[in-house]
Amino acid sequence: MTCPICDMIDDDKFVVYQDKLAVALLVPNPASEGHIAVVPREHHAILEQVPDNVISHMFIIANRVSRAVFEMLGAQGTNITVNNGIPAGQASPHVMVNIIPRKEEDGIDFMWIPSQPGPEEMRALATKIKDKCDYIGHEVIKEKPLDLDKKNEIKQAAEEIDYRIKQLERVP
Amino acid sequence: MAQMTPEEMAAQKEQCIFCQIIAGKRPAFKVYEDELLVAMLDISPAANGHVLLMPKEHYPIMPVVPEPVLAHLFKTAKGVSQALLKAMLVSGTNIFVANNPAAGQKIPHFLVHIIPREQGDKVDVFNLRKIQVNPELMQELQKALSGNLHLIMRDKLAEQGLLEEAQISEEDLLKLIDTNPKLKEFLKANIDKLDLVLESNPQLNMMFKGKDLVKIKAHLQLMPEDKQYKAVGELLKGKKSHRKDVEKEYVDKVEKEAAGLPVPKEPEIIAEPEPKDYEETPEERQLREKLSVENVEPEKLEKATESKIVEPLKTNKKAKRKVKKELDEPAQEEVPSETQEPEQKPIEKESPDNEPEEAADLDAIADLLGGRK
Numbered sequence: 112m113t114c115p116i117c118d119m120i121d122d123d124k125f126v127v128y129q130d131k132l133a134v135a136l137l138v139p140n141p142a143s144e145g146h147i148a149v150v151p152r153e154h155h156a157i158l159e160q161v162p163d164n165v166i167s168h169m170f171i172i173a174n175r176v177s178r179a180v181f182e183m184l185g186a187q188g189t190n191i192t193v194n195n196g197i198p199a200g201q202a203s204p205h206v207m208v209n210i211i212p213r214k215e216e217d218g219i220d221f222m223w224i225p226s227q228p229g230p231e232e233m234r235a236l237a238t239k240i241k242d243k244c245d246y247i248g249h250e251v252i253k254e255k256p257l258d259l260d261k262k263n264e265i266k267q268a269a270e271e272i273d274y275r276i277k278q279l280e281r282v283p
Numbered sequence: 284m285a286q287m288t289p290e291e292m293a294a295q296k297e298q299c300i301f302c303q304i305i306a307g308k309r310p311a312f313k314v315y316e317d318e319l320l321v322a323m324l325d326i327s328p329a330a331n332g333h334v335l336l337m338p339k340e341h342y343p344i345m346p347v348v349p350e351p352v353l354a355h356l357f358k359t360a361k362g363v364s365q366a367l368l369k370a371m372l373v374s375g376t377n378i379f380v381a382n383n384p385a386a387g388q389k390i391p392h393f394l395v396h397i398i399p400r401e402q403g404d405k406v407d408v409f410n411l412r413k414i415q416v417n418p419e420l421m422q423e424l425q426k427a428l429s430g431n432l433h434l435i436m437r438d439k440l441a442e443q444g445l446l447e448e449a450q451i452s453e454e455d456l457l458k459l460i461d462t463n464p465k466l467k468e469f470l471k472a473n474i475d476k477l478d479l480v481l482e483s484n485p486q487l488n489m490m491f492k493g494k495d496l497v498k499i500k501a502h503l504q505l506m507p508e509d510k511q512y513k514a515v516g517e518l519l520k521g522k523k524s525h526r527k528d529v530e531k532e533y534v535d536k537v538e539k540e541a542a543g544l545p546v547p548k549e550p551e552i553i554a555e556p557e558p559k560d561y562e563e564t565p566e567e568r569q570l571r572e573k574l575s576v577e578n579v580e581p582e583k584l585e586k587a588t589e590s591k592i593v594e595p596l597k598t599n600k601k602a603k604r605k606v607k608k609e610l611d612e613p614a615q616e617e618v619p620s621e622t623q624e625p626e627q628k629p630i631e632k633e634s635p636d637n638e639p640e641e642a643a644d645l646d647a648i649a650d651l652l653g654g655r656k
Contacts, residue, residue, distance in 0.1 A: 127425055128432035131443045135432060137425055140413035145424060158378070159365050166361050167354035168439070174353055175435050177382065178346045182465035183431060188386030191345070192409060195364060196375025199400040200410040209411065213386040221379065221387050223398075223408050225327035236332055237312035237324055243370040244315040244322065247362035 116150055116205035128176075133169045135176060138209070143217060145184045148207040149173050155206045158195045173208050186212035190221060287343070296341040301392040305339050319352055320359055329398050329406045332371040336360055337394035344382045345393050360395050367399045375400040377409045423570060427462060434459045453494055457502050471503050497537050 119125050120134050127147065128135040138146045149169045155161045161169075170191075177189040190211040194200040213219065228236070287295070296302050304311045305321055314334060315322035325333040338356060342348045348356075364376040379396040381388040400406060433440075434455055440446040460467050473480045477500065481491050491499070 125421075125425065127429040128436060130436070130440055130445055137421060137428070139421075141416060142411040142413070144416060144420070145428075146411075147428070158361055158376075159368070161361070163358045163361070166357050170353055170357040171350050171439070172436065174345055174348070174350070176432065179428065179431050179435055179463075181346065182463050183427065185464070186385075188381065188383030188388070189345075190382070190386045191378075191380040192411075193378035194375075194409055194411075195378065196400065198373070198402045198404070199375035199377045199398075200407075201375070202411070211386075211411075213383070215385050219412065221381070221408050223329035223406050225329065226331075227327060228331065232331075233312050233324055233326070237314055240324070240332060240334065240366060240370045241314045243366035244363060247315060247359055247366065248317070 114154055114203070114205050116148075116203050116207065117154055120150070120152065128172065132165050133172055135172055142209070142211050142219060143213065145180055145186070145212040147176050147180070147210045149176065149210065150205055150207045156204055157201075158193060158206050161206055169208055173210055176210050180210065180212045184212055187215060188213040190219075192221075292341070292343075295343065295391055299341055299392050300390060301335075301337060301394070302341050315359070315363065317359075319355055322359075322363055325396070329396075329408075330400065330404055332367055332373075332399040334363055334367065334397045335394045336363055336397060337392060342393045343391040344388070345380060346382070348393055356395065360397060363397050367397060371399040373399040373401045377406070379409070431459065431462055453498070456490060456494060457499070459490075460499075460502070467503065470499075474500060474503060495534075498534055501534055501537075 116136075119136055120129070125136045125139060126134060127137055129152070131152065133149055133151055135147055135149045138148050149172050151161050151165050151169060153165075158166070173191055177191060180186050180189055190209070190213055192209045192211070193207070194202070194209075195206075211219065300309065303309045304323065311326075312324040313321060314324065315336070319338055319340075320336060321339055322334050322336040325335050336356065336359060338348060338352050340352075345353070360378055364378065367373065367376055377396070377398040377400055379398065380393075382393075398406060437446060460470065470477065470480075477496060481487050
């Protein structure tokens, strides 16, 4: 398995910051001078595979890098982008958060052509997305291991209910 | 970073369209909401299902958002991205933040764009252009940035046990101030009320805690303004000026004043901050010019070095692989260089689901209970 980003992490040449969870690299073919990529230390192909704590940590680094870029390089603005998935323009098989220092008239343009969907369409879309968004944050609850006593209580409760229903079924 | 007065902030908040939506004064197609965040559909989207995720509190740009909020926000952004993949049946998303109008920000309320993407759609603005950069410039950038980031990230490094102390040593702090022109300007502008400023800014407070403010003030006052970028070059070359002696004298003076002793008049300390024999060498001048980004012309650099960057990388890769094979060991954890950390510690591996059986059991029980209701 060869991942150019994993190689860059091992190679100190482009590393500007590293810790146990994430690494910040200078991009060798940057979009502008001082373009930095924050990547998870472990290899993950898409954002959805990266654990939550690592994501939070990566973006905290991105935020501080962006602040440093404002102050040190005199940037007038920064863009922070994640291209997640090949259709979105992901160029490497390793998740990366790009921090791109910006100046007025620097030739970079992220402006898309806006479309104007009607209210009906918007409402339908909102409902569809809201359904899926309801699951956000629920993984966190699942991760908590229940203590054994509680588990047994639940089991007992389940058995009791079963027992009563069985009794009911037996009644002619 | 623009410093805004509370009144200006309040005025901006008053006019902010997203704050009005959050306050319920304007309609919007909300798709997610919790105590801190709200997500809604963009009314002029790049693609169908374009979601804006933002904190409920009004923050003009990302650097002023508190870090716990950011941590929660981007965790949620991942969730929204996942939701979009499922809801819109697409195979990719773009997550996009613009800070300041120069980067394309239109409304001064910090927000994250999450845009569903599929092959062949018309949103092809996120493919990053690639320019060639002078390898020397890259090296200088790397040095300057890694020094700074190591200091800026000190608390996080300490949290992970990679540093013994989160506190920055005084010398490092002065170095940080020297390599960071904006920070220096800010501190200089507020030199009279430094204590108050530091108290109101948690990150600065962390950095300056327990430091000798008199000494720092002395350092700030003795730096002439036009030496901002030279300071970076000086630091990189490892040159030391005679500033320390001058600082010491200043501190002595202040202490004497405090003790009520007569102070010998020495106006030349402030009049001549730099040693006379110091002259900028041509190399230093070049370096300084490179580091001040206004002077960088991408086209010129591009012509000068077309393929130099790629080759060393390739050879390096091969060498790395060889070493890896010989050792037959996974490469682990390279600790940030120079100053500290004698031991190497292995990376902690996360195991999110360590009790799959239990989870399955619980699911089954939950189903059972749910079914009976």
